[in-house]
Amino acid sequence: MSTLKAVRGTRDLLPPETELWNRVEATARRVFARYNFGEIRTPIFEDTQLFARGVGEETDIVSKEMYTWDDRARAQSEKAQSLTLRPENTAGVVRAYIEHKLGETGLLQKLYYIGPQFRRERPQKGRYRQFWQIGAEVIGPPSAGSESPLRDAEVLEMLATLLNELGITGWTLEINSVGSATDRPRYLAALREALAPVKHKMSEDNQRRAETNPLRVLDSKDPQDQEIIEKLPKVADYLDEDSKTHFTAVLAALDACGVSYHVNPRLVRGLDYYTRTAFEFTHSGLGAQNALLGGGRYDGLSEAIGGPKAPGIGFAIGLDRLVLTLQAQQEQEQQQAALADAFIAPLGEAQNPAALELARDLRRSGLHIELGDGSFRLKKSFEIANKLARKIVLFGEDELRSGILTVKDFATGEQTKIPRAELARTLKSHP
Ligand code: HAM
Numbered sequence: 540m541s542t543l544k545a546v547r548g549t550r551d552l553l554p555p556e557t558e559l560w561n562r563v564e565a566t567a568r569r570v571f572a573r574y575n576f577g578e579i580r581t582p583i584f585e586d587t588q589l590f591a592r593g594v595g596e597e598t599d600i601v602s603k604e605m606y607t608w609d610d611r612a613r614a615q616s617e618k619a620q621s622l623t624l625r626p627e628n629t630a631g632v633v634r635a636y637i638e639h640k641l642g643e644t645g646l647l648q649k650l651y652y653i654g655p656q657f658r659r660e661r662p663q664k665g666r667y668r669q670f671w672q673i674g675a676e677v678i679g680p681p682s683a684g685s686e687s688p689l690r691d692a693e694v695l696e697m698l699a700t701l702l703n704e705l706g707i708t709g710w711t712l713e714i715n716s717v718g719s720a721t722d723r724p725r726y727l728a729a730l731r732e733a734l735a736p737v738k739h740k741m742s743e744d745n746q747r748r749a750e751t752n753p754l755r756v757l758d759s760k761d762p763q764d765q766e767i768i769e770k771l772p773k774v775a776d777y778l779d780e781d782s783k784t785h786f787t788a789v790l791a792a793l794d795a796c797g798v799s800y801h802v803n804p805r806l807v808r809g810l811d812y813y814t815r816t817a818f819e820f821t822h823s824g825l826g827a828q829n830a831l832l833g834g835g836r837y838d839g840l841s842e843a844i845g846g847p848k849a850p851g852i853g854f855a856i857g858l859d860r861l862v863l864t865l866q867a868q869q870e871q872e873q874q875q876a877a878l879a880d881a882f883i884a885p886l887g888e889a890q891n892p893a894a895l896e897l898a899r900d901l902r903r904s905g906l907h908i909e910l911g912d913g914s915f916r917l918k919k920s921f922e923i924a925n926k927l928a929r930k931i932v933l934f935g936e937d938e939l940r941s942g943i944l945t946v947k948d949f950a951t952g953e954q955t956k957i958p959r960a961e962l963a964r965t966l967k968s969h970p
Contacts, residue, residue, distance in 0.1 A: 548660070548668025559862055563705060564653055567673045567856075570701045571651045574693070576675055579650040581631035587621040593630030593844050595811025597752035600626045604658040624657035627810070629837065629853055630844065632676045637846030647679035647690075653858070665828035665860045673861075674834075676853035678841070685850040688785050691816045691836060692792030694852055698820065698832065699798045707822070707864055710831060712798065714818040715806035716786035717754075718778050720839050723814075726777035727753055737767050757807045773804045782815055789816055812837040816852065824867050825860055832856035875929075879907040880966045881946075882924035886935030888913035894934045897959075904963040925949055930966060 545551055552560060568578075587607050594601050605626055609619040625631055632650055635641075641648045653673045660666055677694060679685040695712065702710055718726055730753040738749040741756075741764045748755040757768060778786070793800055800818075808817050817835035825831065834854025841849035881901070885894035891913045898910045909927050911920045924931040933945040944962060947954045957965050 546668070548662040550667065550669075556862070559865060560858070563858065563861060563865070564673065566705055567651070567653070567701060570697065570704060571675060574649065574697050576649040576651045579632055579635060579652050580654070581625070581628060581635050581652065583655070584622050584624050585631055585634070587623040589630050589634055589844060590623055590626060593633065593812060593840060594627065595752075597748075597755070598809055598811055599755075600658060600809060604660055606657050606659060626658045627656055627855065628652050628654065628672060628674050629676060629810075629812070629840070629855070632853075633678065633837075633840050633846065633849070633851065634844060636678050636849060637841060637844065641678075642680050642841075642847050642849050645680065645683060647677055647683045647685055649675070649677050651675040656855075663828065665825055665857070665863055667859060671858035672855040673858050674853060674855035676851055678849050678851035678853075680847070680849060685852075686785075686838065688788035688816075689792055691789045691852050692796070692798075694834070694854060695789075695793060695800075695818065696796050696798050698854060698856075702820070702831075705861070705865065707831075707861070707868065709824065710820050710822050712800040712818060712820050713803040713806050714790075714800045714816065715803050716774070716778060716782055716815050717807055717813050717817045717835070718774055719782050719814050722774075722778050722782055726772070726774050729772045729777060730754070730756070733771050741767060752811075754807050755809075757805055758809065768805075774807075775804050785815055808833060808835060812840040812843065814838045818854070822860075822864050824864055828860065830857065831860050831864065879909045879928040881906065881930045881932050882909040882911060882920070882928035883932050883934055884911040884915070884917070884920035884924065885913035886917065886933060886938075890934050890936065890939060893939055897932075897934060897962075901963055901966065904967075906963060906966055932962070932966075 587605070590601055590605060596602065606624040608622060610622050612619045632652065636648060651674065654671065655669050656672050657669055659668055662668060675694070675697075677685065677690050684690065699712070731749070734749040734753060734756065738746050741749065742759070742761045745756050745759050745761060745764050748759070756764075757771065759768065790800070790802070806817055806819065813835040815836045815838065819833045820831045821829045822831045823829065832854055834852070836850065836852045838850035840851065841847060883894050883898050883901075885891050894910060894913070898908045901908050909924070911923065915923070921931060929949060931947050931949070938944050942959045943956050944959060945954060946957050946962070946965060
């Protein structure tokens with residue numbers, strides 16, 4: 540009998556990795572509590588219509604990636620209901636907001652969730668068919684201030700705080716305004732017009748998108764189409780005064796609290812509900828799947844699924860990717876910590892005794908030193924030093940005579956001349 544394995548794109552999480560997951564989740568809960576968010580748990584499967592209407596029929600998620608089935612009818616008179624494993628959680632949260640009439644409180648609802656999502660994507664590093672998200676949503680009637688740019692900035696500031704508390708470094712916040720419902724038709728018309736004469740030169744997927752959902756063309760990764768995409772009109776040129784003022788106010792609030800960002804006029808998102816602010820936090824360590832999290836404003840989502848006007852903003856962090864980033868970072872930190880401060884390379888056997896003396900002095904000042912051998916060729920010294928130490932110190936006849944040593948820093952590639960008296964201080968200073 541063949542052995543059974545976890546289904547393609549799914550995986551088991553085992554100790555000790557689960558401890559890291561728990562730590563991340565606990566940190567998120569702690570940070571969210573400080574911003575007064577409460578937890579919501581919605582069902583893992585929903586009526587397929589929720590995603591068709593909420594996320595959009597023409598999106599990749601809905602048109603290609605959902606796990607959908609017809610639930611068996613209980614009686615002959617009953618029609619089978621089409622159900623779908625949730626590919627994301629925003630539509631479910633907004634459905635719950637409507638169903639439980641949370642808008643009638645007149646207050647902003649601040650809800651977070653942690654749970655699995657399902658998309659039939661091609662599995663690769665950082666992309667799974669069952670993956671986890673930590674997300675949060677702020678929704679409410681306009682009278683509760685749900686449209687205020689302050690809400691957008693507060694959510695982004697909370698995310699920056701969470702990533703910093705988790706110790707994640709090297710992230711970039713990419714932000715854009717994708718315009719309101721009134722800007723959208725003008726922009727789509729401009730995109731269609733610009734695409735009409737060139738679309739036949741594009742990939743099959745983009746030819747179809749140019750017809751059905753031209754916004755999707757913008758975030759296509761197809762290399763053959765990039766030149767055309769570069770020249771397409773930018774959404775920023777089609778924003779009305781309200782959308783521009785809103786976006787400017789979001790950026791000003793981010794400036795005020797020191798959250799750095801990069802305005803990316805090409806940023807669009809893979810879900811149709813976004814209006815105005817859209818964002819992603821990327822991380823270079825993740826490779827091709829570099830979005831650590833994504834989110835934005837969805838002022839019309841509630842109405843699209845039959846609810847009252849309830850603008851909102853939120854995000855979802857890819858928990859699998861967050862953990863991958865933390866693991867890679869920890870590994871790098873451990874490797875760095877294991878490195879010696881310097882490798883002393885005597886440039887000839889005659890320098891060996893003086894090099895030993897130099898190593899002794901540096902070690903006495905508390906530095907971790909590797910000592911090479913004057914019989915090594917320079918290339919070999921560099922190869923070994925590069926594996927074992929942060930810096931290499933070249934120690935030849937000239938250096939011995941002048942007391943000025945050449946030091947190369949492997950991290951920066953910088954080579955400097957340092958007087959022997961200052962060597963210990965220089966070797967101690969690294970970021
Ligand atoms: P999304 O951009 O589709 O947005 O997903 C958010 C994050 O989930 C991505 O940035 C990524 O880190 C992670 N993710 C998505 N697909 C996969 C996958 N197949 N494997 C691993 N990780 C994945 C949403 O889902 C929106 N609901 C976010 C939102 C909340 N917008 C407003 N509120």
